[in-house]
Amino acid sequence: MSWLRRDKKGLKGKSRAERREIPDGLWVKCQSCGEILYRQELEKNLWVCSGCRFHFRVGAHEYLDFMLDEGTFEERHSGLTSLDPLKFKADRTSYSDQLQRAKTKSSLEDAVICGFGLINGQPVSVAVMDFAFMGGSMGSVVGEKIARAIRDSLETRRPLIIVCSSGGARMQESILSLMQMAKTSALLGRMRERGIPFISLLTHPTTGGVTASFAMLGDVILAEPRALIGFAGRRVIKSTINSDLPDDFQLAEFLVEHGMVDRVVARHDLRKVLSHVLRFCTASNMEFLDNGERKSEDDTTTTALFDGRIVTADEDPVDVEPIQDDASA
Numbered sequence: 240m241s242w243l244r245r246d247k248k249g250l251k252g253k254s255r256a257e258r259r260e261i262p263d264g265l266w267v268k269c270q271s272c273g274e275i276l277y278r279q280e281l282e283k284n285l286w287v288c289s290g291c292r293f294h295f296r297v298g299a300h301e302y303l304d305f306m307l308d309e310g311t312f313e314e315r316h317s318g319l320t321s322l323d324p325l326k327f328k329a330d331r332t333s334y335s336d337q338l339q340r341a342k343t344k345s346s347l348e349d350a351v352i353c354g355f356g357l358i359n360g361q362p363v364s365v366a367v368m369d370f371a372f373m374g375g376s377m378g379s380v381v382g383e384k385i386a387r388a389i390r391d392s393l394e395t396r397r398p399l400i401i402v403c404s405s406g407g408a409r410m411q412e413s414i415l416s417l418m419q420m421a422k423t424s425a426l427l428g429r430m431r432e433r434g435i436p437f438i439s440l441l442t443h444p445t446t447g448g449v450t451a452s453f454a455m456l457g458d459v460i461l462a463e464p465r466a467l468i469g470f471a472g473r474r475v476i477k478s479t480i481n482s483d484l485p486d487d488f489q490l491a492e493f494l495v496e497h498g499m500v501d502r503v504v505a506r507h508d509l510r511k512v513l514s515h516v517l518r519f520c521t522a523s524n525m526e527f528l529d530n531g532e533r534k535s536e537d538d539t540t541t542t543a544l545f546d547g548r549i550v551t552a553d554e555d556p557v558d559v560e561p562i563q564d565d566a567s568a
C-alpha cells in the first residue's frame with residue numbers, strides 16, 4: 240500500500256462519458272429500467288423510454304422542436320457571452336477557460352436560448368435553458384437573456400414560456416449571478432401587472448437560484464415526470480430539519496401533491512397542454528362564474544381554473560389527469 244496512491248476507488252461519481260446528456264451510439268441503455276433502446280426509435284419517441292416512460296435529459300434545441308410548430312423558431316439575443324470580471328479561478332482552471340470548454344463541448348453560447356415561435360399557431364416568446372452548458376447555471380448572460388425574453392413578451396404581448404433546467408446560480412460570477420434573481424423576478428412582476436401569461440416548465444433538474452426566482456413564478460407551472468425540483472439539496476435539508484425525507488421528496492409528483500407545481504406533463508403531451516393553457520390564458524372575451532367556470536354556454540372547451548389547477552368541466556377538480564384535446568386544436 241502506498242501513502243500517495245489511491246488503491247481503492249474513491250467516491251467520485253460517474254465519468255464524463257457516462258454522464259453525457261445525449262448518449263452516442265446506435266443503442267442506448269435506459270438509466271431507469273436498464274432496457275436497451277434503439278437510438279433512432281428513442282429519438283422518434285422524444286427521448287422517452289418505451290419501457291418505463293423515463294424521460295432522458297435533452298438539450299434546448301430538442302425542447303424547441305418538441306414545443307414549437309416546425310420552422311417557426313426565430314432566435315433572438317444571440318451573441319451574448321459571459322466575461323470574467325472577478326478573474327475567478329478554481330482547481331487551477333480559470334472561469335474563462337471553463338467557459339471556452341463549455342462552449343466547445345455544447346456548441347452553445349451560454350446556458351439559455353431565446354426567441355419567438357408559434358405553438359399550434361399561437362405566437363409565444365420562449366427561453367429554453369440547457370443543462371449541458373455548465374450545468375445550466377445562471378450567470379449574467381442567462382439572467383440577461385431571460386430578462387430580454389420577458390421584455391420581448393412585454394413589448395409584443397406574446398405569452399412567455401421558460402423551460403428551466405439548472406443547477407442554480409453560477410458561483411464563478413458571484414453577486415453578478417445572484418442579482419439575476421432579482422432582475423428577472425422584477426420583470427415578471429411587470430408581466431403580472433399587464434396580464435401577460437407566463438408558463439414555466441420545470442425539467443430535471445431545476446434547483447438553486449433558478450428555483451428561487453423565475454422558475455417558480457409562473458402563472459402556470461408545469462413539470463416533467465420525475466424531475467428533481469428544489470432549492471437546497473436533499474442532504475442539506477435532511478441535516479437541517481433532522482428527520483428522514485420521503486423517497487419522492489423534491490420530485491415533480493411530490494410537488495404537485497403539495498401545491499408547488501400545477502401539473503406533471505409527459506413530453507408527448509407537452510405541445511397539446513401548452514397550446515391548451517395558452518388558449519385559456521389569452522382568450523380575451525371570457526367571462527367566469529364565481530366557481531371559476533366559464534359563463535358562455537356555447538363554449539365547447541369549458542375549461543376552468545380550480546384552486547390554481549386546470550381542469551375541463553367534466554373532470555373532478557381534484558383530478559389533474561389528462562386535459563382533453565378538443566377538435567379545434
Ligand SMILES: [Zn+2]
Binds near residue numbers: 270271273274289293
Ligand atoms: Zn426505461
